Amino acid sequence: MAKGKDVRVRVFLECTLCVRTSGNKKSLGISRYITQKNRHNTPSRVELRKFCPYCYKHTLHGEIKK
Template sequence: MSKKVTLACSLCSNRNYTTSKNVSTQPTRLEVQKYCKRCGKHTLHRETK
């Protein structure tokens, strides 16, 4: 069962990316290093509700 999630920048809270994840194998919140257009650098992006 996969679920659509939104990733937000940890510095500026801009919601930049959407992705899907398998809820049964990945129960914790997703954290990925991604490029933020607003900050202009790679930052940690976390899953939001």
């Protein structure tokens, strides 16, 4: 089986709030999570609410291209 044809793929989720305020001194970094998604069921980009340790609250994490 070819590696690029797998149904379940790894995706990286990045905090959207930290990315927007990366120039701010208050933000120490960017929160990233790794998860899997089914390519056939969800062809669009995934957005989930996850806890961001840099913002100290639950924020929207969007899929990024790695």
